Amino acid sequence: MPVKPYEPFKSANFSNKYCFLTGQLLNSPEEIIQVFPQWLMSLYGLEEKPFKMLDESMATYKDIKLPCSAAVNETYLEPLEKEIAQAFTTGYEAVKAIDELKIFQWAGKLLYGIIFNEIQAGIRQQHAQGEEFNISQSIIHKFSNLHLMLQTLNLPVFLEDFTPYSIFLFKVENNEQEFGYRDEINTLTFSLRIKDFGMIVCFQDNGANKQFHKEIVEKIGDNTLHPIQFEEFSGRVFYSAYLFNRLPEYTLLPVNEALYIEAEPLRGMSSKPLFDHWQNKVYAQVLENFWKNWGFLLLEIIKNPEEPMSFLFDAEGKFINAATIALPR
Template sequence: METEFNFYTNFKQETFDDDSCFLCGKECETKTAEHIFPKWLQHKYDLWNQKLTITNDTAIPYRNLTVPCCEKCNNEDLSRMEGKFQELLEKSFENLSIEDEQVIFQWTAKILYSTRYKELSLLIDRKKPELGKILNPYELERYSALHLFLQSIRFKTTFHSPKPWSLFVFKCTDEEFFYHNNIAGLCVSMKFGKVAITIVFEDNNIIEDFMDGFKKLKEYPINFPQYLEVNCNLFYSAVIKENVPKYITEYNDLTKEINVNTIGTLRSRKWDDQEYAFFFDYLLKSCGIDIGHSTLQTDGSITSFLVDENGEHLTKKLFEK
């Protein structure tokens, strides 16, 4: 077994420039541009001329969100993974196996990581270039484990239990596309019209277990404010993580396979309703939803959109044991 990461260029060796592949880290003999949000997705949901707001509040057209990628990673490894993800989307992510979940993990992790990678080349303020780039390689190192896990796109990989992600699938009532993430919490959500996925990375499946009631929401198609509220719960659960587990990765040079084991467990600080309400308020307003007051009410309760057709709180049904 090889414990040195000689199967890809790691963070200590990578140059993080336009001549290096964002995925394998090696200098590109033939460089291609990998669209962070793939072209098929942009065309399917009419995103080509729409814009995504990144961490410095700059809005960039989806079509311009690209990262450098070598020919093999782009045309072979990533292309194969994209095809598998498209098949899962066409089936509305029904009856997922652990192998299917791994594809979703790869696809969403690639978007989160490569969006951050793109920020290495973008100025904080184009009018003030002396302020430097949005992100530097030292800050990107926080994503070294996620980048290592992305090598599962290139090599057969076994993630031994517990899996390093929590995944939720929802049915929605409207047809709109929507994407958002939380950088601090290492989580991503994307709504493909009437089906949505939310995933939290590097939590060792703790949040999926803790928030297992939300897995039942597949029985209750939810509207957009309800979708945001569920994500607020999941994202806030990710934000209050105090640590992420450590991982031991082994690469077998003979079989070209990776094994990932975990040591340690996730710890989180105590849930704070006031902080959660502030988080919820911000999310609603950023999506153009103004309810006229804070979600934290004077009696200490929190406004909820998660009610059924009879006005009964869905959370009571969802989290009944």
């Protein structure tokens, strides 16, 4: 009998009584996991630090949890968490050696955990105002596909000759005390900068952002980045993820007990480019936000509207060695 994935967005089931991954009824309110894993919170003392939700309310990192069956956690999530924790705490070379699908699953579970908590907060807020919970169909489409692909963790669900994500990984000379985390749930984009590396994941682009930034990634090569260089590249990716104008579609193919997911061509019936027009003024506003640690203002960044300020490349387009950048790490 073909496998049947759990579809929480069809039933709008975001209750803490059901496992987030399988939908099975939980035996106890104690069947719950941290969205930000304990090893990561302990490493950077995050437990009591504030985490801003979309509705501007504040939680702490340890407040953000997911209902999860104890058996699912023990069988599927804990082994993955252990492998990721070992690699991430070791550093760049160990992370580079991990299968990309595992990074996608780990980061996807974390981002989905935040989405789940945001949806719960939205439901509570709208019910308090006497309204039905409402969310755009395009957002539901993206969130549903992310959840479906997370089930590669626990079901015989396979991605057929495609990757639903773009993953960028760089060696970075980070401040050891700094925990650099950022997400944008509308575009399903995530970045993490810890230890001696930085990582960016776009979750539902079928590799389009990786292709879009291919030339820049090749120019950077294996060079180690200064944190401001990593944040500059992150700004580029978060902005291009916003410009990405397709909603990827997938065909589900049941074969015996397995389910194969096949990607439809992104170009589809549309002749327009996959990304909307890049505007340097908007990109500069993104950079101002990503460069907050260094205090650069929009007017400085966009002094030359044709060429926004860059710490990655000089006026001739050559990569700038991180060692020559005289800014705090």
